[in-house]
Amino acid sequence: MDERILKWLFDVKIAINEIESYFENSEKDFFKYRENLMLKRAVERDLEIIGEAVNRIITKDSNFESKITNAKSIIGLRNQVIHAYDSISDENIWSILINHLPKLKSEIEMLTDQHNKS
Template sequence: MDERILKWLFDVQISIDEINEFFQNEEKDFFKYRNNIMLKRAVERNLEIIGEAMNRIISRDKSYAEKITNAKAIIGLRNHVIHAYDNISDENIWSILINHLPKLKIEVDYLIQET
């Protein structure tokens, strides 16, 4: 595996782990999330990092678009968070955290272990 791709996969892994740590000491609760601006911004920043790393990975090796589910949607989310920051839906971000981030973690962990 390309050394840069491995570095970016680690960036994704670290960002996912960091998001999970935000909720480590308490149950994931949408209403607490929605009312905590610092938590929301921290989650959004990590999603930006994940999306940028994914963009770099796909730009370097297009085969990763097939190895990582929704790779292009992850990049699209990054663009949305950065460029349409005033139109971010807490519900959409929450859905990503609950429904998509666990699968992404499994896929990225597998790709890293494969090396």
Template structure:
């Protein structure tokens, strides 16, 4: 595996780990998330990093889009957070955290191990 791709995969992994770390001392609960502006912005920033890293991976080697479920949608989320910042749905972000981030973590870890 190319060193650049491996570095970007580690960037994704670290951003996911950071998001998970935000909930180590508190319950992973939507109301807590929705009411905590600093937590929301920190999570959004990590989602931006994940999207940008996946964008770089796919541009460098398009075959990785086949190994990461919804890779292009994740890049689209990054673009939405950056460019449509005033219309971010707390419910959509929460759904991504609960339903999609665990799967992305497994896929990225598998790719890193496979290196």
């Protein structure tokens, strides 16, 4: 695997771990999330990093588009957070955290583990 791709995969992994750490000492609660501006901005920033890294990965090697579920949607979210920040829905971001981030984490861990075994 290209070393740059591996670096970007680890960037995704780190950003996911950061998001998880924001909820480490408390239950994930949408209403608390919605009221905490600093938490929302931190999560959004990590989602930007994830989207940018995924964009770089699939630009470098399009085969990864089939290895990372919803790669184009991840990139689209990054673009929305950056360029259409005024249309970000707390509900949408929360849904991504609860429903999609765990799968992405699993896929990224599998890809980095494959590299470690080779």
